[in-house]
Amino acid sequence: AQSVTQLGSHVSVSEGALVLLRCNYSSSVPPYLFWYVQYPNQGLQLLLKYTSAATLVKGINGFEAEFKKSETSFHLTKPSAHMSDAAEYFCAVSGGGAQKLVFGQGTRLTINP
Amino acid sequence: SAVISQKPSRDICQRGTSLTIQCQVDSQVTMMFWYRQQPGQSLTLIATANQGSEATYESGFVIDKFPISRPNLTFSTLTVSNMSPEDSSIYLCSGTVTGQNTEAFFGQGTRLTVV
Numbered sequence: 001a002q003s004v005t006q007l008g009s010h011v012s013v014s015e016g017a018l019v020l021l022r023c024n025y026s027s028s029v030p031p032y033l034f035w036y037v038q039y040p041n042q043g044l045q046l047l048l049k050y051t052s053a054a055t056l057v058k059g060i061n062g063f064e065a066e067f068k069k070s071e072t073s074f075h076l077t078k079p080s081a082h083m084s085d086a087a088e089y090f091c092a093v094s095g096g097g098a099q100k101l102v103f104g105q106g107t108r109l110t111i112n113p
Numbered sequence: 114s115a116v117i118s119q120k121p122s123r124d125i126c127q128r129g130t131s132l133t134i135q136c137q138v139d140s141q142v143t144m145m146f147w148y149r150q151q152p153g154q155s156l157t158l159i160a161t162a163n164q165g166s167e168a169t170y171e172s173g174f175v176i177d178k179f180p181i182s183r184p185n186l187t188f189s190t191l192t193v194s195n196m197s198p199e200d201s202s203i204y205l206c207s208g209t210v211t212g213q214n215t216e217a218f219f220g221q222g223t224r225l226t227v228v
Binding site: 032036045049102105 | 117119144146154155156157158161205207209215216217218219220221222224
């Protein structure tokens, strides 16, 4: 079975500051890990994914995440926040491929001018 | 990649009625899924839509309440039956493209309000 915990339901940063969204997972099998972004009134867009290849994964819009097995973490970072990054971010895990994803509770990112 | 079109995008329905949500994919997908996102919460998997056979439901979801069809590889419907205000949610369909099962694509969602 898999589960995901996102620490912080709401994160607020200033424009240009570092963005760090935390995700810890639990999985009984080698996990596939994903970060999705949801803009208001829209579906989910894949930011990046970890599929047992490189542990540092680069995604779209300047985001990246590092898979740390010892810490069971997959935190999302971006060096410099932009106003357009304001959205809801979801971390998800599966036990194989992108099938039957288990999502975290989500983190709402607010960017202050 | 795949583009998933979902309709309606939103609806307001009377309690006791049913709503059918349609999901159309522009390419063949191996698997299709339906998720529910209750207000202020995360996504929960309702079921896997199987082509030509009965859907596979997750714990807490039953076919009588959420009948699902998938007549071919690119189309699926979810019906929310005998609705109550507790069914007010966003419903999203998702698919994994044949040969690319490490990425799930999502429709834009259907925002359902039951009054």
